[in-house]
Amino acid sequence: MGKHSKIEWTHHSWNPWWGCTKVGPGCDNCYAESFTRRLGLDVFGPGKPRRTFTTKHWQQPLHWHAEAEAEGRFALVFGNSMCDVFDKEAPAGLRADLWQLVKATPSLIWIFATKRIGNASRYLPADWGVGYPNVVLLVSVTDDKEYLRDVPDLIATPARWRGVSAEPLLGPIYLWADDIATHLLSKLDWFIIGGESGQDGIHRPVSPMHPKWARMIVSACLNARVPVLFKQWGRYLPGSQVRDLFTDAQLCDFKITTVTQNGIEAACFDVGKGRAGRILDGIMWDQFPKFQVAA
Numbered sequence: 001m002g003k004h005s006k007i008e009w010t011h012h013s014w015n016p017w018w019g020c021t022k023v024g025p026g027c028d029n030c031y032a033e034s035f036t037r038r039l040g041l042d043v044f045g046p047g048k049p050r051r052t053f054t055t056k057h058w059q060q061p062l063h064w065h066a067e068a069e070a071e072g073r074f075a076l077v078f079g080n081s082m083c084d085v086f087d088k089e090a091p092a093g094l095r096a097d098l099w100q101l102v103k104a105t106p107s108l109i110w111i112f113a114t115k116r117i118g119n120a121s122r123y124l125p126a127d128w129g130v131g132y133p134n135v136v137l138l139v140s141v142t143d144d145k146e147y148l149r150d151v152p153d154l155i156a157t158p159a160r161w162r163g164v165s166a167e168p169l170l171g172p173i174y175l176w177a178d179d180i181a182t183h184l185l186s187k188l189d190w191f192i193i194g195g196e197s198g199q200d201g202i203h204r205p206v207s208p209m210h211p212k213w214a215r216m217i218v219s220a221c222l223n224a225r226v227p228v229l230f231k232q233w234g235r236y237l238p239g240s241q242v243r244d245l246f247t248d249a250q251l252c253d254f255k256i257t258t259v260t261q262n263g264i265e266a267a268c269f270d271v272g273k274g275r276a277g278r279i280l281d282g283i284m285w286d287q288f289p290k291f292q293v294a295a
């Protein structure tokens, strides 16, 4: 993965525009906002014009599609690492252009993660039908409350592929708590888990992920036969895994933050995203739906 993207679960990253408005705790330390601010761009927040791009930028996915088609394979494209496609302040006309581009590139599997699934019915194209075959809709949630709020809306939205991106995971998600939770999970095609990375923001510092939260999701997905991908620990690595990587002397250098689940404390070490990696209890969970190239 990651031919033209550093993101673990995609070949390419591309954006129809840059900029967005924060809508919840998962946005507190939004990397897209910090990145654009570092570039001197003011494209985040209500009323702030989003950054748009040239024709050359819009042609890039056509090249990826041609390459994939010639080789008889598909390529994954994360289509909104720097924005939300269901943002009500999307630049005029660009969402329609995006849907046209998606239709013109059937050898690309487009992945859109949103924190605004409630807006989807208003902004999906008129010919969406049961969902374009090459689009994955992911709801981006941080905990059980957001999961139970957003996944029913996702399931009510026509889509060929549906999934959850639980990143940053800031609390537990009880996927098998009752019949409703079990039903919701059974309707998903993919579950992605990730801890928080980036810089401490003005709203709150970066939070560690309790290893139990990740284990609970992996276990429930295996039971329900839903492909699960553990994307990253984020900045913090739990104590249960640091001993394999660091000496006692090295551990003294790292800030420790404790996170609790059902009274069980996990001391987590701020080792940085790169060093924390994406191994959970000795296993790299790297499962994908069985995507197919368009016939």
Ligand code: SF4
Pocket (backbone or CB within 6 Å): 019, 020, 021, 022, 023, 026, 027, 030, 031, 032, 033, 081, 082, 083, 084, 115
């Ligand atoms: S929805 Fe995504 S892009 Fe928009 S502010 Fe939140 S984290 Fe950032």
